[in-house]
Amino acid sequence: MARTHRTDPVLASYQEISAFLAEVERRAFKQAMFAVRDEHSALDIVQDAMLKLTEKYSEKPAAELPMLFQRILQNTIHDHFRRQKVRSTWTTLLSALGKGDEKDDDFDPLETLPAKSDSNANADPAQLLEQGQIMAIIEQALSRLPARQREAFLLRYWEELDVAETAAAMNCSEGSVKTHCSRAVHALAAMLKAKGVTL
Amino acid sequence: MTTEDTDFAKKIAARLDQGAADLKAGTVYRLQLARQEALARLSDPKRAAELRLAGAHALAGSGTLGGDRRSWASGRLWIGIALIVVAGFGIQQWQAYQQLKDIEETDAAILTSDLPIDAYLDRGFQNWLKRAIDE
Numbered sequence: 062m063a064r065t066h067r068t069d070p071v072l073a074s075y076q077e078i079s080a081f082l083a084e085v086e087r088r089a090f091k092q093a094m095f096a097v098r099d100e101h102s103a104l105d106i107v108q109d110a111m112l113k114l115t116e117k118y119s120e121k122p123a124a125e126l127p128m129l130f131q132r133i134l135q136n137t138i139h140d141h142f143r144r145q146k147v148r149s150t151w152t153t154l155l156s157a158l159g160k161g162d163e164k165d166d167d168f169d170p171l172e173t174l175p176a177k178s179d180s181n182a183n184a185d186p187a188q189l190l191e192q193g194q195i196m197a198i199i200e201q202a203l204s205r206l207p208a209r210q211r212e213a214f215l216l217r218y219w220e221e222l223d224v225a226e227t228a229a230a231m232n233c234s235e236g237s238v239k240t241h242c243s244r245a246v247h248a249l250a251a252m253l254k255a256k257g258v259t260l
Numbered sequence: 261m262t263t264e265d266t267d268f269a270k271k272i273a274a275r276l277d278q279g280a281a282d283l284k285a286g287t288v289y290r291l292q293l294a295r296q297e298a299l300a301r302l303s304d305p306k307r308a309a310e311l312r313l314a315g316a317h318a319l320a321g322s323g324t325l326g327g328d329r330r331s332w333a334s335g336r337l338w339i340g341i342a343l344i345v346v347a348g349f350g351i352q353q354w355q356a357y358q359q360l361k362d363i364e365e366t367d368a369a370i371l372t373s374d375l376p377i378d379a380y381l382d383r384g385f386q387n388w389l390k391r392a393i394d395e
Contacts, residue, residue: 078299078302082295082298082299086295087288087291088277091276107294108294112301114298115299115302199275199276215276218269242269247265249268260268260271260275
C-alpha cells in the first residue's frame with residue numbers, strides 16, 4: 062500500500078484528518094502490538110494517540126500529520142511502558158508472593174497473534190497456511206527487535222517516512238535512524254534465514 | 261544500506277501490509293470506534309471550519325468570536341491576578357495591625373501592673389522569673 066504524503070502547507074481539514082486516521086489506524090495498531098504484545102493495550106494506545114492528535118494537533122498542516130501521529134504513537138507506547146514499570150514496582154513491593162519468573166522474557170508472541178479472518182476463503186488453504194506461518198515468523202522477528210530498531214524500521218519502511226521525518230518522530234538524529242534501520246534489516250534477515258524463510 | 265537491504269525491507273513492509281489487512285473484525289470495529297471518538301473531539305465539519313475562521317480573524321486582530329473569547333480569558337486572568345494582589349495586601353495590613361495591637365496590650369499591661377517598671381531591668385528579677393516559669 063502506497064502512503065501518500067501531501068506537501069502543501071494548508072491546514073488539515075476534517076475530511077483529511079478522518080481519511081488519514083482511517084488509513085493509518087490498522088498499521089498503528091500493529092505497531093503497538095509489536096511493541097506491547099497485548100491487543101487491549103495496543104487498542105488503548107492507538108485510541109489515545111488518535112485523541113491526542115485531534116485534540117492538540119488538528120490545526121496543523123495535513124502534510125505534518127503522518128510525522129506528528131507517529132511521534133504521538135511512539136510517545137504513547139513509551140508512556141505505556143513507563144506506567145507498566147511503575148505498576149510492576151508497586152505490585153512487587155506489595156505482593157510478598159511476587160516471583161521473578163513473570164517477566165516478559167518468557168513471552169511467546171505467537172500466542173497473541175490474531176487468527177486469520179475468513180476473507181480469503183476462496184484461496185488455496187495450503188498457500189494461506191504458508192502465508193500465515195511466514196507472517197507469524199516476520200511479526201515474531203519484529204517483536205524481538207530492540208524497540209528503537211523496530212520503531213526506526215517500521216517508520217522508515219512501513220510508514221514510508223523519510224529519514225528526517227523518522228528522526229523527528231523518534232526524537233533522535235538522522236544518523237541514529239540510519240544506524241537503527243541498518244541494524245534492524247540485518248537482524249531481521251538473520252532471524253528469517255534461521256527460520257528458513259526467503260521473501 | 262545497500263539496494264538489497266532496501267528491497268528486503270520493502271518486501272517485509274509488503275508482508276506487514278497483508279497482516280494489517282487481515283485484522284480480526286472485532287479489532288477493526290474497535291479501531292473504527294476509536295477513530296470516531298477522536299473525530300468527535302474535532303466537532304462537526306461546519307463547527308471546525310467556523311472555529312478555524314474565528315481563529316484566523318483573531319490572529320488578524322479583528323473582533324470576532326475567537327477574539328472576544330481570548331480577550332475574555334485574558335480579562336479573567338488579570339482579574340484573578342488583581343484579586344491575589346489585593347488579598348496579599350489585605351493580609352499584610354491585618355498582620356501589621358495585629359502586631360501593633362499586641363504591643364499596645366503588652367505596654368498597657370506593664371504600665372498598669374503593680375510591679376515597678378524598673379523591675380524588668382533588674383537581672384535578679386529576670387532570673388527569678390525564668391526559674392519560676394521552668395518550675
